Amino acid sequence: MSRVAVYPWKDQFSPTYRIKLNVEQFDGQFGTHVILDATWSVAKQKDTNEPVVKNSFIKEPVSTEDYEAIVSAKSRAIAVLSQEIVSVINTISKKGSD
Numbered sequence: 001m002s003r004v005a006v007y008p009w010k011d012q013f014s015p016t017y018r019i020k021l022n023v024e025q026f027d028g029q030f031g032t033h034v035i036l037d038a039t040w041s042v043a044k045q046k047d048t049n050e051p052v053v054k055n056s057f058i059k060e061p062v063s064t065e066d067y068e069a070i071v072s073a074k075s076r077a078i079a080v081l082s083q084e085i086v087s088v089i090n091t092i093s094k095k096g097s098d
Contacts, residue, residue: 015045017089026074030065034073036081042088052088056081 005013021040028034036058043051058080060073 017092018043018045018051019085020051026077028060028062028070028073030070031062033062034060034070034077036060036074036077038081040081040085042085042092044092052092054084054088056084 003013003015005015007018009015019040019042021038023036023038025035025037036056039053039055041051041053043049058077060077060080062069062073
């Protein structure tokens with residue numbers, strides 16, 4: 001079972017990975033686009049290696065001039081960021097199993 005917790009976590013929770021996320025920009029304009037600009041890092045919690053640090057600049061189109069389109073574009077941007085983070089976790093995980 002996968003669990004996610006926000007730091008600081010309780011004593012009984014021991015995460016496998018630590019993700020730090022700093023959102024620099026997350027906004028959009030009707031009929032144009034949404035921008036998600038974030039710097040983030042992933043590290044194994046019990047690893048002495050340096051964390052993998054990335055910057056994601058994600059631009060998603062906003063198809064119409066209404067709030068529903070903005071929310072939809074923001075949701076897609078978060079999904080893209082999530083996939084980028086998962087990709088790094090999978091890479092770290094594979095290195096650890098060698």
